Amino acid sequence: MADDESVNKRQKLEESQQENIEQEERYTADDLKLGEELVAAVKAGDLGQVKAMIEEKEADVCFNATERGRTPLHFASEAGHLSIVEYLLEQRHPYNMLDDDEVSAGELALKNKHQQVYDRLVAEGVRSELVIRAMAAVFDKAEEGEMVVPNEDYLNQKLHYDDNKLMDANNDAVMMGWEGPLMVEHAKVMCPKEGLDVLNVGFGLGLIDSELQKYKPKNHFIIEAHPDVYAHMKELGWDKKPGVTILFGRWQDMVPTLTQSFDGIFFDTYGGK
Template sequence: MSDLHDLCRFAERPITSKYVDQLNFYLRSGIPATYTIEEAYNYTNDIAAEPTTTTTPLHLICTHVPENATAEELKVVDTMVQTLFEYGAGWCLSDVNNDTPGCILIKRKLNHLNIYTQIVDSGVRAELLLRKVGEFDMEIIEDTDDLDHDRFGEVPELVEEKAEQIEQPKSDEKPDPEESNKSNQQSYLNTKLEYVDNALITKDRKDGVMMAWETDLMRLGCESLFKGSIIEDNEEDSEINILNIGFGMGIIDTMINEKNPTKHYICEAHPDVLAKLKADGWYDKKNVVILEGRWQEQLDKLLSSGEVYFNGIYYDTFSEHYSDMLELFDYVVGLLKPYGVFSFFNGLGADRQVVYEVYKKLSELDLANYGLQCTFTSVEVPKETLQENDKSVWDDVKRSYWSCPVYYHPEARFIDL
């Protein structure tokens, strides 16, 4: 362990500005803000192998910041964390326990501290920077595994193997992100699904696609959508149109249809789910319109026709990424009535709480760029969704898509200027 790492253990109290001065000295001397204990150990012991874990100074600060630190001491720690980020510290690097610095604070129940907010804000900045750099086709080394964990982005390993067989572009050609996303989605559409007790899963891999524990969350979504039927002063719209993207188990669609909207549009692409829709009689409901196929094509047709606008739009798909949601926002602002409501199953980054909170801020910022103000309601999820419990909804499912104790239900409306 180096002197830099020793410094971040706060061996001496009180924590004063001397800590900041010493940290600046080490960083200005050329020691990287991401210099790990493992690298220091290998260097000291003349080991040439690359370390497999990354215990950075930021990890140490989050591990050793005193629970009884005074307000003055916490200000010094805040400055140390800010300095580390200025010198390139990584917010989502994981240590030997697969914990990011934010995860450590959560486990210590210290995520109320300002340094946790700094970590989340750093994650938001990092994602926005990567996105901006990508606009200019610059070649960079990306390590974004921890920034793409959501139900939309979870593709079964069997499907991933199929995707790898797609012909790779020549070395002088840049891959097209849109085509890559489309191929991932197509791979998912080729994967067999099955309905089992209280769940929709992939048949071979047993990965969770949708589960009954989400029922209360779907009810929140349904209630939000119908708030868009009120024009003003409690006056209800004469024509109420609702669009749901992604049928899944049909939980929210059942709730929507029970409210008897004028038109209830369901967009679904997976053949096994479409077969379920037919078997359950959804095609025969007079007020239901089934849009068969990828929403990217189906919503483009709706937008081009200009024949229907929606009081509520809900989005809940599988095997799609946050970049797909950004594309969806283009359609939402074109198809939503001025007083309408947009909502979605907020599973963005939900297998790691700190990443979940990064995506919460990102989606809020991105929706604001489209003229939509997004508010979030915090809801406790069922205890059985947390894997540390003796009995979990994931016991018979190989890959879970949720591990956070709180769900942030989103509700977006056009900003009232």
């Protein structure tokens, strides 16, 4: 039994050493230097330097060419640097990355009794899983034939804007201005602070998007399928707003092309289609 344990430990050590070699080969000498400086700043709890390394010098936020393959989030969590943990998560560092020992940042925070850091990582995990499950449910229904493809009649009919209302060809309201106060509250929930990444599906009157803009999102994606609404957006200059990306097409076609992750997603298409 003892011999078997020794063999297993030796194998794990060899595998870890091989992974470290591969990681170092993946990084250039400059990348390694930047990564090491980033890790040093994280360990020192220097948030300003961490931001400078990532935003100005473009150090890899998930740099893991370190002993035991730990990333900046591992080191920040282990040391209890909450502000750095929050910043790294904002920079899209996965909350659940594992080191060579298959240990997560959350486990290190808990082990070292950094409850606030641990709670923040758990909250990030819950948020991420809710988004993933919500989107998965949508696509599962689509595969099962439960999701109706957007009404071609609606997409082909002429829409028009009339006195703060968006009307279809039958003069039925697609969206009305009275929904504005609702959008104010939705935006508050989606953007608890400035500089986040948000996605809205369905522009309509632009109520939710106008509210989201007040929170100065870092990236603001809008998916719109109707050509008349899309043309209206361009007339209003939405395609020229800083940080705004308009995706013209059905959300079922656009969502699979996205590589961006989001802090908040608003989904309010006409008829749910």
